[in-house]
Amino acid sequence: MGRVVSEILCVVGARPNFMKMAPILDALRAYPKLHPFLVHTGQHYDEDMSRIFFTELELPAPDRDLEVGSDTHARQTARIMMAFEPLVQERAPKMVVVVGDVNSTLACSLVAAKLLVPVAHVEAGLRSRDRTMPEEINRLLTDQVSDLLFATSADAVENLLAEGVAKENIHLVGNPMIDTLKRHLPAARARGTVERFGLTTRSYALVTLHRPSNVDRVDSLRRIFDALRALSELLPVVFPVHPRTRERMDRAGIRVPPGIHLMDPLGYLDFLGLMDRARFVVTDSGGIQEETTALGIPCLTLRPNTERPVTITEGTNRLLGEDPSAILSAAKPLIEGKFPEPRSPKLWDGNAGTRIAEALACRLGVGLT
Ligand code: UD1
Numbered sequence: 001m002g003r004v005v006s007e008i009l010c011v012v013g014a015r016p017n018f019m020k021m022a023p024i025l026d027a028l029r030a031y032p033k034l035h036p037f038l039v040h041t042g043q044h045y046d047e048d049m050s051r052i053f054f055t056e057l058e059l060p061a062p063d064r065d066l067e068v069g070s071d072t073h074a075r076q077t078a079r080i081m082m083a084f085e086p087l088v089q090e091r092a093p094k095m096v097v098v099v100g101d102v103n104s105t106l107a108c109s110l111v112a113a114k115l116l117v118p119v120a121h122v123e124a125g126l127r128s129r130d131r132t133m134p135e136e137i138n139r140l141l142t143d144q145v146s147d148l149l150f151a152t153s154a155d156a157v158e159n160l161l162a163e164g165v166a167k168e169n170i171h172l173v174g175n176p177m178i179d180t181l182k183r184h185l186p187a188a189r190a191r192g193t194v195e196r197f198g199l200t201t202r203s204y205a206l207v208t209l210h211r212p213s214n215v216d217r218v219d220s221l222r223r224i225f226d227a228l229r230a231l232s233e234l235l236p237v238v239f240p241v242h243p244r245t246r247e248r249m250d251r252a253g254i255r256v257p258p259g260i261h262l263m264d265p266l267g268y269l270d271f272l273g274l275m276d277r278a279r280f281v282v283t284d285s286g287g288i289q290e291e292t293t294a295l296g297i298p299c300l301t302l303r304p305n306t307e308r309p310v311t312i313t314e315g316t317n318r319l320l321g322e323d324p325s326a327i328l329s330a331a332k333p334l335i336e337g338k339f340p341e342p343r344s345p346k347l348w349d350g351n352a353g354t355r356i357a358e359a360l361a362c363r364l365g366v367g368l369t
Contacts, residue, residue, distance in 0.1 A: 005035045006094040006364050013043035013104025016287045018053040020099040023179035023353025033366045041080045041104040042067040052267040080107035088115050094364050101135035106142050113145035124149035125156030126307035150356055153310040153345055173355040174347030177287055178294045182350040193273035206278040210242035214284050218252045225254050227324035232259025240266045280334045282327055289317045296342025300330050314345045
């Protein structure tokens with residue numbers, strides 16, 4: 001008689017999903033009766049935004065690529081749903097695992113829930129309480145239709161309980177993104193990325209900005225570049241540019257001074273290598289607030305709020321608000337001052353993927369043999 005194997009559809013779509021899914025896929029290998037089937041929605045599709053991460057993170061090639069590409073929010077979400085629904089019907093999985101807060105996360109969890117397939121959401125319960133962020137809508141709705149909710153921090157557990165999620169469905173497992181960081185840090189350090197860019201340790205600022213609230217308005221984008229120009233007079237500024245930001249910069253005709261080193265988006269290892277040895281990081285990303293906390297690198301977040309408060313209370317993150325001129329005043333003491341010690345929120349220990357796989361196996365009634 002053949003062994004009964006339970007299939008789990010594991011969904012990735014956009015750049016920040018890949019490093020969260022990698023340790024979960026790894027840990028699921030320990031369960032011969034669980035078969036992960038990897039779905040890439042194709043929300044991100046470039047070499048820079050997608051393919052290089054599969055190579056560097058040693059992710060298996062997707063079992064299915066839905067190839068949806070870029071579009072407006074409604075159209076992108078709808079296209080993912082339309083492509084994912086027949087796949088769920090075809091595979092009849094026992095569970096769908098989604099990660100993070102991108103449009104692919106919401107689209108696939110909604111499809112699964114309506115087909116009565118249980119949904120597991122990794123990184124559940126994070127809340128910025130800012131519904132102008134598309135990711136906040138994705139987080140709220142995904143958690144509402146999820147059956148298993150994996151939280152990275154205690155505040156996320158509190159948020160879910162306050163929203164009426166049953167306690168037994170919530171698992172505080174730590175942060176799978178930090179599993180990936182810990183695993184790949186030695187390889188990132190060995191690449192000599194800092195030297196390759198002609199930089200030295202702690203002598204430069206690393207910048208990433210892509211949120212619609214910062215880059216979609218011309219006046220805000222101009223004020224950001226005014227602030228970065230002033231910053232670049234104090235230390236070199238390294239800025240790998242997200243395609244959304246690049247497009248807005250081209251449209252606004254932004255001229256970039258020589259002290260700001262613009263480049264295409266970097267792969268995981270080069271970016272981690274640069275983050276690890278930066279003086280500080282300026283960002284509006286969610287994941288980078290967490291990675292800088294784990295590395296002990298000061299992080300200045302150009303946003304009025306964060307869904308990751310643990311990076312402030314237990315980490316190196318500081319919220320600047322929305323006014324880019326705050327970058328310079330916050331940077332000065334970091335350039336002159338002492339360097340902080342790395343700190344690590346509870347369970348950000350490199351074993352979150354293992355805890356997630358254990359909980360999935362337990363829910364599906366599967367053991368290690
Ligand atoms: C998405 C996520 C955001 C995440 C970010 C990381 C949502 C709502 N937002 O935002 O949470 O922080 O990814 O990168 O899901 N593009 C390319 N190549 C690609 C993908 C996109 O050039 O491979 C360009 C397209 O012109 C597109 C634009 O980037 O219009 C934005 O892509 P999209 O996936 O819509 O959102 P992001 O801004 O990347």
